[in-house]
Amino acid sequence: MGDFFDIFFNFQFMADHFDVVFQGFLVTLKLSAVGGALALVWGLILAVLRQVPGKWLAPVRWLVIAYIDCLRGLPLLLVIMLLYSGLATLATQGLIPRDIGIPQWFGQPDPFWYGVMALTLTYGAYMAEVYRAGIEAVPRGQTEAARSLGMSHGQAMRFIIVPQAVRKVIPPLLNDFIALMKDTALVSVIGLVEAVQAGRDLYSEFYNPSGFTLGAFMFLIVTIPLARFVDRLIKNQNEKFQRGLP
Amino acid sequence: MSQTVEMPEVARGETILRVHNLKKSYDKLEVLRDIDLDIKKGEVICVLGPSGSGKSTMLRCLNLLELPTGGTIELKGDVVFEGDKPKNLDDLRRETGMVFQSFNLFPNMTAKGNVSIAQIRVRGRKKDDADQRSIDELTKVGLAEKVDEYPDRLSGGQQQRVAIARALAMDPEIMLFDEVTSALDPELVKGVLDVMRELADSGMTMICVTHEIGFAREVADRVIFMDGGYIVEQGPPAEVLGDPKEERTQKFLGLVLDH
Numbered sequence: 001m002g003d004f005f006d007i008f009f010n011f012q013f014m015a016d017h018f019d020v021v022f023q024g025f026l027v028t029l030k031l032s033a034v035g036g037a038l039a040l041v042w043g044l045i046l047a048v049l050r051q052v053p054g055k056w057l058a059p060v061r062w063l064v065i066a067y068i069d070c071l072r073g074l075p076l077l078l079v080i081m082l083l084y085s086g087l088a089t090l091a092t093q094g095l096i097p098r099d100i101g102i103p104q105w106f107g108q109p110d111p112f113w114y115g116v117m118a119l120t121l122t123y124g125a126y127m128a129e130v131y132r133a134g135i136e137a138v139p140r141g142q143t144e145a146a147r148s149l150g151m152s153h154g155q156a157m158r159f160i161i162v163p164q165a166v167r168k169v170i171p172p173l174l175n176d177f178i179a180l181m182k183d184t185a186l187v188s189v190i191g192l193v194e195a196v197q198a199g200r201d202l203y204s205e206f207y208n209p210s211g212f213t214l215g216a217f218m219f220l221i222v223t224i225p226l227a228r229f230v231d232r233l234i235k236n237q238n239e240k241f242q243r244g245l246p
Numbered sequence: 247m248s249q250t251v252e253m254p255e256v257a258r259g260e261t262i263l264r265v266h267n268l269k270k271s272y273d274k275l276e277v278l279r280d281i282d283l284d285i286k287k288g289e290v291i292c293v294l295g296p297s298g299s300g301k302s303t304m305l306r307c308l309n310l311l312e313l314p315t316g317g318t319i320e321l322k323g324d325v326v327f328e329g330d331k332p333k334n335l336d337d338l339r340r341e342t343g344m345v346f347q348s349f350n351l352f353p354n355m356t357a358k359g360n361v362s363i364a365q366i367r368v369r370g371r372k373k374d375d376a377d378q379r380s381i382d383e384l385t386k387v388g389l390a391e392k393v394d395e396y397p398d399r400l401s402g403g404q405q406q407r408v409a410i411a412r413a414l415a416m417d418p419e420i421m422l423f424d425e426v427t428s429a430l431d432p433e434l435v436k437g438v439l440d441v442m443r444e445l446a447d448s449g450m451t452m453i454c455v456t457h458e459i460g461f462a463r464e465v466a467d468r469v470i471f472m473d474g475g476y477i478v479e480q481g482p483p484a485e486v487l488g489d490p491k492e493e494r495t496q497k498f499l500g501l502v503l504d505h
Contacts, residue, residue: 139350141346141348141350142350142352144311144344144346144350145344145346145350145351145352145409145412146352146364147311147339148309148311148339148342148343148344148413149339149343149363149364149368149412149413149416150336150339150340150364150368150369150416151364151367151368152336155367155368159363159367160352160363163354164352164353164354167354
């Protein structure tokens with residue numbers, strides 16, 4: 001039993017290398033925050049574009065649907081690799097500006113930004129579907145009332161439908177955010193040292209996996225309360241629904 | 247949004263809305279067949295008919311919530327719809343207010359917010375002006391005390407009166423009422439009908455799809471009876487309700503009044 005603790009819960013080891021893992025976890029948090037925020041916005045844009053009315057804009061709708069289908073059907077790891085290798089190659093061959101091909105904006109290294117892009121593109125597609133479900137769950141009468149008051153499709157979406165839809169889908173969006181946060185670990189494959197890679201570095205150096213355990217603790221400290229919070233939101237919404245309120 | 251064109255004023259008693267040959271079908275199912283209708287300014291029209299007769303569809307075609315599949319709609323002499331295309335959808339919607347059976351208030355806004363939002367976003371009124379107007383309109387429908395309440399704190403009848411105030415605040419030329427009391431508990435119907443009665447007295451042009459025969463008899467200038475997508479019979483309430491010529495009207499009224 002002592003061995004087990006030495007291997008997985010070596011508190012001395014954790015204390016000695018806390019800073020390495022913690023710095024990595026800060027990168028995880030930063031990546032989650034930036035990627036998550038952009039995915040939330042991108043997802044909403046996609047969802048709204050998917051619903052643009054009219055014959056002439058049909059290609060826009062098809063394009064968005066194809067995009068969402070593709071990105072939901074691809075492994076995030078592949079998207080990360082493709083962006084990283086693709087953009088870097090384009091930049092070194094002078095086909096796109098170096099600042100865009102190898103982004104190092106705001107003092108963050110380029111793997112961070114490839115990670116942000118991949119998470120935004122992929123999770124934007126997931127979240128677009130969540131928003132769509134929310135938009136479709138707003139009763140048709142709301143659109144009719146808005147249109148009958150003279151609002152255009154865009155105004156009805158912006159002032160009436162989307163605000164109600166977003167409220168309905170906050171819990172599933174937060175669930176997606178939790179998933180996104182866990183998936184940031186994948187960005188380690190292109191050389192970003194986040195919480196998981198920090199544990200891996202420690203393991204290679206000291207042959208002790210307690211760094212992973214420490215990283216796991218840090219994840220759980222954030223994800224479990226978030227998940228609980230989501231549960232509570234859902235419960236509140238259900239109660240409201242059961243009281244028969246719209 | 248199209249350029250706002252000043253619409254000509256129409257004097258009371260002159261034709262404000264002219265519907266010619268209006269058709270609506272869903273695939274093979276014809277819901278409206280050759281509807282012809284002239285509506286005069288200040289006129290109050292009640293549309294009766296069994297369910298499935300096309301009366302709600304006709305009303306919804308009048309402000310193009312449903313696109314007709316044929317015919318023309320002229321508003322104040324301007325063609326706003328022809329063939330199968332809206333020509334001037336914004337003009338038409340701006341001039342018509344609509345009240346729905348299921349109220350369709352915006353649940354995330356107070357009564358005042360409901361009445362103000364389109365004034366601000368569509369009419370371009372300043373928020374303070376819009377809010378003042380909203381309070382005025384809500385006061386007129388007897389809801390001065392409720393301006394800051396959310397719809398879920400209001401009874402069905404109160405919600406429906408907010409919906410009426412919301413439409414009126416847009417200064418419509420014509421008000422369309424789509425079975426606005428059908429979803430209400432019996433004791434709440436009167437409050438809504440009273441508001442509509444006052445509105446009719448104030449000279450508003452109104453088209454009401456309704457099952458309230460009493461209201462039609464008392465308030466309408468003209469009653470239209472529809473069945474099978476046609477206007478079967480129309481005329482003053484005393485004629486259509488008191489002495490219907492058509493068998494289908496007689497049958498319907500027999501069924502409705504016999505209980």
